[in-house]
Amino acid sequence: MTGDIKTLITEHEINKRIREMAQLISHDYHNKQVKLIGILKGAVFFMVDLAKALNEIPVTMDFMDVSSYGASTCTSGEVRVLKDLDEPIENEHVLLVEDIIDTGLTIRFILKQLAGRNPASLKICTLLDKPSRREVEVPIDYIGFTIPNEFVIGFGLDYDQRYRNLPYIGVLSE
Numbered sequence: 001m002t003g004d005i006k007t008l009i010t011e012h013e014i015n016k017r018i019r020e021m022a023q024l025i026s027h028d029y030h031n032k033q034v035k036l037i038g039i040l041k042g043a044v045f046f047m048v049d050l051a052k053a054l055n056e057i058p059v060t061m062d063f064m065d066v067s068s069y070g071a072s073t074c075t076s077g078e079v080r081v082l083k084d085l086d087e088p089i090e091n092e093h094v095l096l097v098e099d100i101i102d103t104g105l106t107i108r109f110i111l112k113q114l115a116g117r118n119p120a121s122l123k124i125c126t127l128l129d130k131p132s133r134r135e136v137e138v139p140i141d142y143i144g145f146t147i148p149n150e151f152v153i154g155f156g157l158d159y160d161q162r163y164r165n166l167p168y169i170g171v172l173s174e
């Protein structure tokens, strides 16, 4: 069932890059506690691996689930909160963890929501960045891989809720 998937980023490349990102983040948050906020469901795989690699700084975690109205593979720009955070983030150093930033509309909505809750700092970390499709400018602090304009699956990313559990990033052939 996975024969029609072209590998874009291997499991080894992802693991190596996550360790590099964790080193950078540990350095930047030296002497601080960071709260990772994962955007469900896609960011879960990346967030778990990133959290395990952040072994030099204290880490807490929370999750948020949002949904865009409209077609499944195209973000319409209208976003609603399906699950909010469990805890307040006031005075916390928050790092938003995303699987992919495409048009930027989802993360911009979340950023606006959370900025109003007075965190000590608020940064963005994404495993994948697809800048060719950006519609709104978003300040991304940590990027795993910049990818071309292709619909990718695996490592948390789905097509119709499938393929999230692939340990690599791939592209479905036609």
Ligand code: 5GP
Pocket: 042, 075, 098, 099, 100, 101, 102, 103, 104, 105, 106, 107, 150, 151, 152, 153, 157, 158, 159
């Ligand atoms: P944005 O609001 O930046 O356009 O979209 C962000 C969300 O769209 C991601 O969290 C993801 O759920 C979905 N998305 C965007 N590009 C892709 C892609 O190439 N593959 C998959 N599976 N989802 C994508």
